[in-house]
Amino acid sequence: MRPNTLNPLFAPITSLPGIGQRLAKAVEKLAGPLVVDLLWHLPVGLIDRRHQPHISTAADGAIVTLVVRVERHLKGHNPRAPYKVRCSDATGFMDLVFFNVRGDYLEKALPVGAMRAISGRVERYDGMLNMVHPDHMVPAEELAQIQIVEPVYPMTAGLPPKVLRKAIEAAIGKAPDLAEWLDPALLAQRRWPAWHAALTDVHHPADEGALSAFAPARQRLAYDELLSNQLALAIVRARNKRKAGRASKGDGSLRRKIVAALPYQLTGSQKSALDEILADMAAPTRMLRLLQGDVGSGKTVVALLAMANAIEAGGQAALLAPTDILARQHFATLEPLCAKAGIDLALLTGRDKGKAREAILARLGTGDLKLIVGTHALVQEGVDFADLRLAIVDEQHRFGVKQRQALADKGAGVDLLVMTATPIPRTLMLTAYGDIDVSKLTEKPAGRQPIDTRTLPLERLHDVAEGLRRAIATGARIYWICPLVDESEQVDLAAATERHRMLAQMFGARVGLVHGRQKAAERDAAMAAFAKGDLDILVATTVIEVGVNVPEATIMVIEHAERFGLAQLHQLRGRVGRGSAKSSCLLLYQAPLGETAKARLQILRETEDGFRIAEEDLRLRGGGEVLGTRQSGLPEFRVADLAAHGELLAMARDDAQLMVDRDLALKTPRGEALRLMLYLFHQDEAIKLLASG
Ligand code: ADP
Ligand code: MG
Numbered sequence: 001m002r003p004n005t006l007n008p009l010f011a012p013i014t015s016l017p018g019i020g021q022r023l024a025k026a027v028e029k030l031a032g033p034l035v036v037d038l039l040w041h042l043p044v045g046l047i048d049r050r051h052q053p054h055i056s057t058a059a060d061g062a063i064v065t066l067v068v069r070v071e072r073h074l075k076g077h078n079p080r081a082p083y084k085v086r087c088s089d090a091t092g093f094m095d096l097v098f099f100n101v102r103g104d105y106l107e108k109a110l111p112v113g114a115m116r117a118i119s120g121r122v123e124r125y126d127g128m129l130n131m132v133h134p135d136h137m138v139p140a141e142e143l144a145q146i147q148i149v150e151p152v153y154p155m156t157a158g159l160p161p162k163v164l165r166k167a168i169e170a171a172i173g174k175a176p177d178l179a180e181w182l183d184p185a186l187l188a189q190r191r192w193p194a195w196h197a198a199l200t201d202v203h204h205p206a207d208e209g210a211l212s213a214f215a216p217a218r219q220r221l222a223y224d225e226l227l228s229n230q231l232a233l234a235i236v237r238a239r240n241k242r243k244a245g246r247a248s249k250g251d252g253s254l255r256r257k258i259v260a261a262l263p264y265q266l267t268g269s270q271k272s273a274l275d276e277i278l279a280d281m282a283a284p285t286r287m288l289r290l291l292q293g294d295v296g297s298g299k300t301v302v303a304l305l306a307m308a309n310a311i312e313a314g315g316q317a318a319l320l321a322p323t324d325i326l327a328r329q330h331f332a333t334l335e336p337l338c339a340k341a342g343i344d345l346a347l348l349t350g351r352d353k354g355k356a357r358e359a360i361l362a363r364l365g366t367g368d369l370k371l372i373v374g375t376h377a378l379v380q381e382g383v384d385f386a387d388l389r390l391a392i393v394d395e396q397h398r399f400g401v402k403q404r405q406a407l408a409d410k411g412a413g414v415d416l417l418v419m420t421a422t423p424i425p426r427t428l429m430l431t432a433y434g435d436i437d438v439s440k441l442t443e444k445p446a447g448r449q450p451i452d453t454r455t456l457p458l459e460r461l462h463d464v465a466e467g468l469r470r471a472i473a474t475g476a477r478i479y480w481i482c483p484l485v486d487e488s489e490q491v492d493l494a495a496a497t498e499r500h501r502m503l504a505q506m507f508g509a510r511v512g513l514v515h516g517r518q519k520a521a522e523r524d525a526a527m528a529a530f531a532k533g534d535l536d537i538l539v540a541t542t543v544i545e546v547g548v549n550v551p552e553a554t555i556m557v558i559e560h561a562e563r564f565g566l567a568q569l570h571q572l573r574g575r576v577g578r579g580s581a582k583s584s585c586l587l588l589y590q591a592p593l594g595e596t597a598k599a600r601l602q603i604l605r606e607t608e609d610g611f612r613i614a615e616e617d618l619r620l621r622g623g624g625e626v627l628g629t630r631q632s633g634l635p636e637f638r639v640a641d642l643a644a645h646g647e648l649l650a651m652a653r654d655d656a657q658l659m660v661d662r663d664l665a666l667k668t669p670r671g672e673a674l675r676l677m678l679y680l681f682h683q684d685e686a687i688k689l690l691a692s693g
Helices: 004-010 021-030 035-039 105-109 140-146 161-174 184-190 195-203 216-242 253-261 268-282 299-312 324-341 354-366 401-408 426-433 458-473 486-507 520-532 566-573 595-606 610-621 646-662 669-680 684-692
Strands: 045-048 063-074 083-089 092-098 115-125 128-132 136-139 149-152 288-293 316-320 345-348 371-374 388-393 415-420 437-441 451-457 477-481 511-514 537-540 553-558 583-589
Touching (some): 004 035, 004 161, 004 669, 021 161, 063 092, 063 140, 115 140, 136 140, 149 161, 161 195, 184 216, 195 216, 216 426, 216 646, 216 669, 216 684, 253 299, 253 324, 268 288, 268 299, 268 437, 288 299, 288 426, 299 324, 299 415, 316 401, 324 345, 324 520, 345 354, 388 401, 401 415, 451 458, 451 595, 458 477, 486 537, 511 520, 520 537, 553 566, 566 610, 583 595, 646 669, 669 684
Parallel strands (some): 092 128, 288 437, 316 388, 477 537, 511 537, 553 583
Antiparallel strands (some): 045 149, 063 083, 083 092, 115 128, 115 136
């Protein structure tokens, strides 16, 4: 249970002054639904209102705070003319200028004869000083309240900055003083403030330097965030380690048959990855290993051989895929090989219901069925194994820790292999897995040719489509990708449908369409037709992003390439260049491109090395967006910026490991404080694990 001291922070934002139901929506979109979320909504700029000249000495364009006397109201002759309020000080006159004034609020706020402190940007016209819509107008005796350095927050439409600032102030006010959870030696060495002081600091930047990721208060809060991430992962890992693993060491009989049935030789890196996996499986501890290999590097066959080992050892194996399409594709790839080896294999997705599903579950339960491929349907309750030894999760970044764990929990001491084609930079990997063993497939299978990648403005779209004519005549198969931006799936779908119509008009019936809103059967049919060669062009939203394998496809067209993450573009591009024929990728972009966008697309033209692409993307864009997909399953940080705080992450990992070694139950005073920190950062799952022992 969350300690009561934190309750005010975990109240809804509507508990803050000025935040009603209507504004709560805007605040939630910006920061989150709870008071605590506002603490991490940090300023991105500041306005210095400390400058207090006189009317005669105020410089054109400056932000100033002035104390003035209200002289008279000069209302416009028509509603569109500006409403001016003439004011004075000992040195001269100025006008406060307002547009679209309704009612009499100005008469109330600025009564003639009153002394007012005002703050805002001034301009000088024909010698007359003007201030258009002052940011602040308060009674003169409240001058001190506005003569400050004001933080500027990321904003959203419909939320007045003042309201947000006030709400954030109130949120800070609700933050209790908590016992220090960081090592005092670290605080001293880094000159970091205590938690509450750091919060106050980051929300009251004194100068530009205080906004930097390297300002002590920001570093402190970033470290807290990274530490809670690392500590939660370390706790999960420690718990898993304490559960004994199984030693699964097969006799190689099934593996030999599979390898003999392959139409190719395994690459060197496939062999060494497999050796690493087999060694882990043979050990009596639980395997937690990541198999990382660029798109097309041949992870599937490595997975199959590892699963064969589990079966040889007398157990069962499961392969979890993120989408229906992928699960089906894996099934189709594995089935002929399994048949050669005499391994019984089944497919289970959300579409399997009733008798068929019952039959599969029954055979899993008796251990009769050795190998199963499926989607989330595998993780559900009621899916029980006789002896699950190895769980493999494909395209891991699509799944959360919870699903990964749920599958592993379906057996005793299950070995876990996660596979990803997304080249996750080292720093991001740490945040997602903590310390995990990694096998990399660095070689591409023999015979692959480089993909010719070009960038073109969208205006050339019709030329591009025309150009496909020749390619189709020579038997090429083409993917045409339309972006999916999740804010407006409707609109995007319309774009894909429209593109499909256009291309069908040009090329006739041999143009297909797949998207996420389609009935699964319809989508499968289109994919299958494309794979078989019954379609020349497949128009798709990003549903085809992961894993789809049609070696005959050689052209990839991507519309609005600038809207995609680099890693995502790399993945999409990886759908072609899988056979021995020469492939190309056309990135259509909306001109004009900004500098960063240009640099990003340039990287894709320069290299096909997924790791380099990911590192460059991290450098250009910062951590959170590298995967280009919001449902990435990787943690998102509010304060920490992985591009700037990589060093802190490494420290946090060591710190977390030390803590778990010394005090896994978090019972010491520092442990207790850290437990509170975990609550603060929503790491409740890890705490639950602590409770369950
Ligand atoms: P990914 O790592 O993207 O999942 P796949 O496992 O789908 O890659 O493999 C991509 C393609 O490469 C498949 O058609 C597969 O049959 C083929 N392949 C895998 N390993 C080799 C190899 N050693 N030599 C040649 N082709 C291979
Ligand atoms: Mg794959």
